[in-house]
Amino acid sequence: MNIIDIQLDRILPPRIQPRLDPADPGIQELAASIERHGLLSPLTVTPDGDDYRLLAGNRRLQALRSIGKTHADCNVIQPTTFDPGEITLAENLIRLNLSPVEEAYAFALHLEHTGETQDDLAQRLGQERTYVTRRLLLLDLDDITLGSLQEGIISLSQALLLRRIEAPDVRERFIEHAQTYGANVRTMQYWISNYEKEQARAKAAGDDAQPAAAFEAPRQTFMACDRCGKATAYDLLRPQYCCPDCRMKLLANRALEEAKK
Structure with missing residues (x-):
């Protein structure tokens, strides 16, 4: 360089x-x-x-x-x-x-x-x-993020998600967690969304922004079950082998159930 x-x-x-x-x-x-x-x-x-x-x-x-x-x-x-x-x-x-x-x-x-x-x-x-x-x-990303992508620590999609984080030290913290705990694109998106919500909450309350060193990735990531919507640990979710028609029916049924609540 x-x-x-x-x-x-x-x-x-x-x-x-x-x-x-x-x-x-x-x-x-x-x-x-x-x-x-x-x-x-x-x-x-x-x-x-x-x-x-x-x-x-x-x-x-x-x-x-x-x-x-x-x-x-x-x-x-x-x-x-x-x-x-x-x-x-x-x-x-x-x-x-x-x-x-x-x-x-x-x-x-x-x-x-x-x-x-x-x-x-x-x-x-x-x-x-x-x-x-x-x-x-x-x-527009920093060298640490680009280097992590180059070395295969994160994927292209994960690197693009990290563009949502302005501070390079915070991006580095996310990369450390991805390397330590493992993270696919959905998990990285979950971490970043939670971080953004916490930062927005702190800003609305007039508190100082959370420093990078204070961020801890959740040891368990929860996602909504496609069938019932229940929050379930990510490692317990299982893929569904459905044709497009059945998949649409599942989503339609879920929408109806949500509307009844």
Whole structure:
């Protein structure tokens, strides 16, 4: 990783991410976190003439500027992933067998240097647009989360769920629990939803937000039974082997039972 200190004035805005509202409370919270702990994850840029074009970290860049920072550590990615004159992008991807994280950087570089849209890229790859979008969304995550995805500790879907958590130290705590206790996508979603509810409750009550170190994942995750709706320990639930018609009947019966309560 090539980390150098770069003036923020030399960092051009990304072409593939939407503009962010500086009044977004999420950016304000991120700015407060940077003031307290510093920039925990560098921005990712690529050379663009005498300056640099931002590839990842749009929210972090906005937060840095909002608190008057003039420099930031940046991970500089050189645009040498593909040789357009050699073979096609799709062939490069097949040949390189890239991970989702590597694909994210490769897609960002390709879109940056060709000016294509995500739809254009998806068509070139023979994939749905969501395939490209989901990987580009990874670029706003910190290095610890991306490293955990790269090492197989969490999945792509779990990494995207963790985007809902602003603070990198809280995301790291979730990853630790996933590694310790094991967690599929539904379990991770359950943990994050509970955390968000607790944070919202604390904010409404005027309490301080729960620090990352205080978060403990439930040792038992409870989910609703598809048949009766009863909260049941996740490890006790069993899959149902139903055809689509029977599945719809089960859901309809459950809805009727709920309506009678």
